[in-house]
Amino acid sequence: MELSDYRSKIYRLMFGLAAVYNVAFGVWACFWPGALFATLEMAPPNYPSLWQCLGMVVGLYGLLYAYAALRLDRAKLIIAIGLAGKILGPIGMFMTVRSGEWPLRAVTLIVFNDFVWWLPFTLFLLDETRIGQAVRASAPWICAILNAVAAVVMLFVLRGGTEAVSSVTQRATYTAGHALLWRTGWSVWMMAGISLVAFFAWWGAWISSHRLALVALAVALAGLICDLFAESLLIGWLPDRIG
Known part of the structure; x- marks a missing residue:
């Protein structure tokens, strides 16, 4: 089933928002590497440069999401990789919380970094399939x-x-x-x-x-x-x- 004009606009909106969020988070992590830890009432990182590098990676994903928003016809691989990362992220966070390295307060980070994007990313990947049609119905x-x-x-x-x-x-x-x-x-x-x-x-x-x-x-x-x-x-x- 071909992607409709209306659904294309929704996906462009969602991927555009993902791009803005990732770039903003990347800038925040790069220029203020201790801000998140202070917000979560954690000890500052011993190696803030590692957190800054992670911020760069997140920001780079933002540029890819921006490209996906512009070129939906070439977006599936980008969105698939992005979704995989947003599934693995909470798994890794669960392990760090369970081990006591991070507090459960970090759930706010996981909600906005990962959880909220599961649905639009998944629906885009399934859009042209019977499963996607059934979910919409x-x-x-x-x-x-x-x-x-x-x-x-x-x-x-x-x-x-x-x-x-x-x-x-x-x-x-x-x-x-x-x-x-x-x-x-x-x-x-x-x-x-x-x-x-x-x-x-x-x-x-x-x-x-x-x-x-x-x-x-x-x-x-x-x-x-x-x-x-x-x-x-x-x-x-x-x-x-x-x-």
Whole structure:
């Protein structure tokens, strides 16, 4: 199935955002190599030049994503390699967190460096396949199911640590005592939020004004960034702060 003009615009938008993010992160890592470690309340790196080199690599990926946004017909290999890196990154981070080298607070970094790009990168690679067609057709149902699950999770898993409980002490006690459930619940909410953006993309294909659809998608993406940032703090920072 040929890539439609509307889906091409979405992929160009997503790869363009990936390019901007990677270049910005690369510049940040190169010129302020200690900033991330200070933010995560970690000891500064013994060899900051290594972190600066990593920033250069990340920035270089940004240039490749920019090329992919301009030339979708030549983008598959770039996006496939990028997706592989964004899958391996969290695996490596999980190992460092498990060993105690990095704190779980670094989950915010993984969310924005890797996790948020899984869906658009994967959909692009599958776009012209039957699997991609099936995923697009079922997008509203997937979104509905994930958000229904998120609502149930809020009611039965997360509620005890939210403002639904008036006592701050009780909320803190619940969160600290159910840290795994708390983190899992907010992870479900992350997936539900991402599915809402996918729903906006699906909805845009059914209206006459693709420009309006892309504006709505951009607004949804801006909201998603705020949601994911807050949820990553609830996962990585809050339980340790009150434990």
